[in-house]
Amino acid sequence: MREYFIEKADANLPQIRKTVIKPDTPTTLLRKGDSITVDLGNHYVGYLSFKMWFADEYVDAPVTLRVRFFETKMEMDYDYSSYGGWLCESWIQEDTIKIDFPGTFSLPRRYAARYVRVEVVHTPRDFTLSDFEFLAVTSADVSSLLPYKSSDPELSEIDRVAVNTLKNCMQRVYEDGPKRDRRLWIGDLRLEALANYYTFRDTALVKRCLYLFAAADRNSLGFLPGFVYEYPIYYPGSWHIVDYSMMYVNTLCDYYEHVGDREMFDELYPLVLDIMSSANNCLDSEGILTVPENDMFIDWCEGLKKQTAHFGVYLYTLGNLTRTLEAMGHPDAAIFASRLEEGRAAARRVLYSEELGAFVNERDGGQYSVHANAWMVLGGAVTGSEAARVMREVISAKDSVKPFTPYMHHYTVEALFTAGLHTEALEYIRNIWGGMVKLGTDTFFEAYVPGDPSFSPYSDNKVNSMCHAWSCTATYFLRKYEIK
C-alpha cells in the first residue's frame, strides 16, 4: 500500500512558482572585514545570487565570504559566534563560501530570509558586490489569493503577515518552517490547510500531504508518526504522536467539509478507524486517554501537565468525526457519537474540579492551564455559559499556565470562539499575532510568549523558526469569522 499512497501523493506534487526579487542595493566596494546588509523588502524563501567584480585590479585569489540570512530584523542583533541550543547547529542559516572568479555567484542552498548579511572574511584586494537577486520559491499561487479588506490597519497587517507565513511554508509539502525543520508535520499541516481554505484554496497540496501520512508506518499502538520526509526519498519519522495522529483525522474531516471528496475520504477511512480504535484502546479504567507524555505534543511549554488537554484532543476529534460522518449519512456516526458522550462524561467526572470551577486534573499534578481548559471546551466537556466562564477565567488568571507556541494559541482562540467569546478571541489575536506584528515582522514565529520575544524551546533562539506554519491561522480566524 505504501507505494500506492506515495503515487497518489506524487500525482498532486505542486508546481514550484518562481519570482525574482531584486533588492534596491547599490554596487558596494568591500575589503577584508567589511560587510553589507541586503533588505529583500519582505520575507521570502529561495536562492541568493549576486555579482562579484574586482575594483581597481583583478582579485587574484578566491574571495571568502560569510553569508548570513535573517528572517526578522531582531535576528540581526544576535551574537552568532556561539550557539548553546540542543538542536543541530547546522540549522543556523550561515554559509562560508569561496568565490574563485569574478562574475555572478549563486549560493546552492535554499534559505528563508528578509535580510542577508555578507561579511568579507578573506580577500586579497578590494572588490564590489552588486546585482543581488533572490529567486523566491513557493507552491502557492498568489494570483488565487482571496481578498481580505479591513479598515483596521492592525488587522490588515496581521492578515498580510499570516498569508505570507503560509505562502512561504507552501513548497513541495506544507513545511512546518522553511528555515527549520522544513518537513511535513501533522499538527502544522492541519493549521496550514485550514488557513489555505480561506486564502489560496490549494486543495491538491492538502490531498498530497494526507496521502503522504497514509503511506507511513504506524507504531505498535497504531499511531502515525508526527512527521514524514518525502525528498529525496520517502521516509516516515520515528516519533509517533498520539494527538497529532488524531489531528490527521481532523484534517481529513476538514478536507471533506471543504472539498467534498467522498472517494478520498472512503479510501483513507480505514486509517481513521485504526487511529480512533488505537486511541480508544488507550482509555484507562476511568475512561481517560492515557499515554506517556513523550507520545504527545500539545505545546512547547516546560512543566506542562498534558493529560487533560490530550483527552480534550480526543473528544474534539470524536466531535469533528461524528459531525462529518453524520453529514454524509455514514452508519458509523452513531458509534463515535456514543464514545464522545461517554468521554465527555468521564472528563467532567474525573478531570473537572467543581470547587475550582475549572479543569484541574488532580491525577496529573493539579495544574491549572489554558491548555487543559481550552481543550476541554473544544472537546465539549463544558459548553455554553459555563465554557465562556472557564475560558474567560483561565486566560486572565495570573496563576494559570499559558501557551508558548502559536499552535496552542490557535486552539485557545478556537476555544474562545467555541465558547462564544468573539470579543475575547479578537483581543487574544491582537495580543499574540498583533504582538508579533508590533515587533516588525513579515512572518509569524514558531514560538511566541508576550513579553518574552526571545523565548526558545531549544535553549537558544538562534535556531527558532521565525516563519512557522502553525502560526499562520490568524488569517483563518479573521476571514472565517469575517472580522474587519
Place this chain on the structure above:
Amino acid sequence: MREYFIEKADANLPQIRKTVIKPDTPTTLLRKGDSITVDLGNHYVGYLSFKMWFADEYVDAPVTLRVRFFETKMEMDYDYSSYGGWLCESWIQEDTIKIDFPGTFSLPRRYAARYVRVEVVHTPRDFTLSDFEFLAVTSADVSSLLPYKSSDPELSEIDRVAVNTLKNCMQRVYEDGPKRDRRLWIGDLRLEALANYYTFRDTALVKRCLYLFAAADRNSLGFLPGFVYEYPIYYPGSWHIVDYSMMYVNTLCDYYEHVGDREMFDELYPLVLDIMSSANNCLDSEGILTVPENDMFIDWCEGLKKQTAHFGVYLYTLGNLTRTLEAMGHPDAAIFASRLEEGRAAARRVLYSEELGAFVNERDGGQYSVHANAWMVLGGAVTGSEAARVMREVISAKDSVKPFTPYMHHYTVEALFTAGLHTEALEYIRNIWGGMVKLGTDTFFEAYVPGDPSFSPYSDNKVNSMCHAWSCTATYFLRKYEIK
C-alpha cells in the same frame, strides 16, 4: 590588436579531458567529530563528489562537513587552525559545506589533491559517506605521451612525477599551479612548453599562451606583465617583469625550433623587437642591464642580489634569438649577434672577479651565488672548461647562495649541461627532484630547498603550491639528454 590576439588564443582553447577516479574507500559510518581520509591514489586536479546517506534514521538537519584537500602526504600533518602567511588565506584548500538532503553531493569548486579529509563539524545523527568520486580534469592528452623507459627506478619515478606535474598544470592555459595561483605566468609557461615538447607535444596550448601575452599591455618601459588571467575575462597582470619578458622571447624561439611556424613567428616578431629594444635601453654606461629589483624575478631567495643573473638572462635571450634568426636566415640576426658580443664582453669586464674566478658583482653587494654564475654560463660570458670550473665550484661551495625554487634549479641544471657537466647535472637532478621523490610525492613543488622541505616564500607553507609547473622540467632533461 588585443581582440585579434585573444581571438587567435581562443582558437587554440584546448578540450578539457575528464576522467572519473574512484578511490577504494569503504562506506564509513560517521558521527560528530569523526573524520575520514580518502586517498585518490595519485595527484589529480578536479571535482569531488560523494554519497551521504543516513544510518539508522534519516538525518533530520543539514550535515556540516569541513573538507580539506592535500597535495602531499606531509600536508596532512600541518596545523590548519592558524595561518600566518602573507598570501590570501583563501588559497588554503578547505571548504565548509552543508548537506541538506541524503544523496550524492558534488562540491562546486576545483581542487588539486591526492588526499581528501572530511571532518564532521555538526550532525544531528550518524550517517555514512561512500561512493567517493573525483572527476579529474586536464587538457593533456595522456594517450599522446611519449614513452620514457629507464632501468633506474629513481629516474623512472622522477619522470613519472614530472609528467604528472605537467599534466595537472595543463588546463585552459599552462597554469603555474592548479592549487595556487592557477594562472598563466611567462616563466612557468616557458618551462612547461619545454617539457611538453618531449612528452605530450601539445603545441596548440603553447601557441594559445603566446598569443595571450601578445594581447597584454606593456608598461612604460615596454615590458610584458609577468602573468595574465583569461577567465572569465581577459585581464593582464600589473607586475611587469623584465626577465619574464625576455623569457617570452625564448619561449617563442623554442616554439619556432620545435614547430617551425614561421607565420606565427613573424606575427609576434614586432613584440620580440620591442622587448629586446626595451632591454637594450636599460643598459647602463658600463653596458649592464639595470632595472629595480622589483622588476625582476630570478628566484624566491631572500637576500639574493640579482643584477648579474638578470644580465645573464639578457645574454641568454640574445643567444637564443640570434640562433633562431640565423636558422631562418633573418637579416636581423647580425644586430643581435653584435649586441650579444658586446654584452658578453661587458659581463666579463664588469661582473667577473678574476681574483675569485667567479661572477661576484661588487656593484651589487659582492654576493657569490649559483644564480649569478649559472646565468653567466647560460649567457655565454664564460664557456668551455672555464664555465665547467665556475659551475663546479659554485654548486659545491659552502658559502654560495643556492636556489630556492625548481625554476632556478632548472636553469642551474641547464647551465651544468651547457658547461658540459653531464654527470654533475644528473647528480643535481637526483638531489633536487630525487629529493622531492624521496618525500613521497606525486608532483613537484613550487619551492624546494634540500634539507628544509617546509620552506615557504610566503612565511607559511600551508599556501605553498605542491604541484607547480616550473618544477616539471626534470622530464625535459631526462628525455632531451636521453638519460636512462
